[in-house]
Amino acid sequence: xxxIEQNSEALNIQEGKTATLTCNYxxxxxxxxxxxxxxxxxxxxxxLLIRENEKEKRKERLKVTFDTTLKQSLFHIxxxxxxxxxxxxxALESGGNNRKLIWGLGTSLAVNP
Amino acid sequence: DADVxxxxxxxxxxxxxxxxxECSQTKxxxxxxxxxxxxxxxxxxxxxxxxxxxxxxGEISDGYSVSRQAQAKFSLSLESAIPNQTALYFCATTESGxxxxxxxxxxxxxxxx
Numbered sequence: 001x002x003x004i005e006q007n008s009e010a011l012n013i014q015e016g017k018t019a020t021l022t023c024n025y026x027x028x029x030x031x032x033x034x035x036x037x038x039x040x041x042x043x044x045x046x047x048l049l050i051r052e053n054e055k056e057k058r059k060e061r062l063k064v065t066f067d068t069t070l071k072q073s074l075f076h077i078x079x080x081x082x083x084x085x086x087x088x089x090x091a092l093e094s095g096g097n098n099r100k101l102i103w104g105l106g107t108s109l110a111v112n113p
Numbered sequence: 114d115a116d117v118x119x120x121x122x123x124x125x126x127x128x129x130x131x132x133x134x135e136c137s138q139t140k141x142x143x144x145x146x147x148x149x150x151x152x153x154x155x156x157x158x159x160x161x162x163x164x165x166x167x168x169x170x171g172e173i174s175d176g177y178s179v180s181r182q183a184q185a186k187f188s189l190s191l192e193s194a195i196p197n198q199t200a201l202y203f204c205a206t207t208e209s210g211x212x213x214x215x216x217x218x219x220x221x222x223x224x225x226x
Contacts, residue, residue, distance in 0.1 A: 034214060043117075043203050043217030044156075089156070093213050100146075100171075101213055105155040 003027060006090055006104040014112055019077040021107045023090030026071060030092040033066055033073050038087045038106065047088075048075075080111045116140045119204050119218040126194050127226050134189045134221050136204030142216070143209040145187040147171075147179060149200040150220075156203070162187055163209060194225045 005024045013019050023033070032051045036044035050057045050066045050073065057064045063076040077084050090104040117138045126132050136145065147159040148171075158171030160179040168179060176198060180188045191198055201222050205215040 032213075041201070041220065041222070043205070043220050044215070046214050046216070049214060091215075100158060100161065101215060103156040105153070 004104040007107045010108040012110045019080050021075040023073040034091045035075050036089040082111045082113050085110050117218040119221050123222045125224045132191045136187045138206045142206040144207045146205040147189045148203045151200050196225045199225045
């Protein structure tokens with residue numbers, strides 16, 4: 001069955017450093033992959049989408065890579081700020097006619113001042 | 114005003130009671146989803162609807178039912194609530210034919226005693 005894995009351990013980094021979060025998947029080939037941010041008690045908010053034919057996507061301080069050979073996406077936040085502290089979710093489209101998203105459990109990021 | 118709204122935001126109920134959670138959206142999207150989120154289990158799809166006449170079960174539909182009253186409204190019902198339905202519930206929407214980027218409501222925190 002389709003499976004997504006994100007780092008279960010919280011990531012703690014110092015302000016100004018680059019945070020790198022990992023999303024690995026198995027048993028299928030999604031057409032695209034998305035990253036969302038979720039703050040405690042609130043709904044996820046879309047950040048970036050990357051398609052299978054794209055290697056890298058950027059938006060301001062955010063960068064996403066997509067390696068379909070390794071079946072892995074990396075999510076980078078450069079010049080991190082305490083306001084970047086949140087849980088980051090990876091989601092992959094499930095394929096087939098009824099396209100749905102399959103969600104990772106998320107990785108908690110804490111940026112310390 | 115928020116594009117996706119949910120009511121109530123918090124609810125405490127007793128085992129065996131019927132409860133309805135409501136979702137409304139002003140984004141004009143055809144597709145709507147209900148998820149629940151539990152610590153350690155992530156987002157799990159309960160039901161989804163691609164238009165007013167289309168209702169589909171997700172991975173955990175047992176104990177739940179839904180109604181798509183209009184394009185903008187999608188309600189989730191717990192016919193006889195049980196304690197393990199205590200969770201954070203999210204409604205989401207997406208545009209049909211698009212990239213499945215999902216827009217979430219603020220969530221309903223449900224406690225079943």
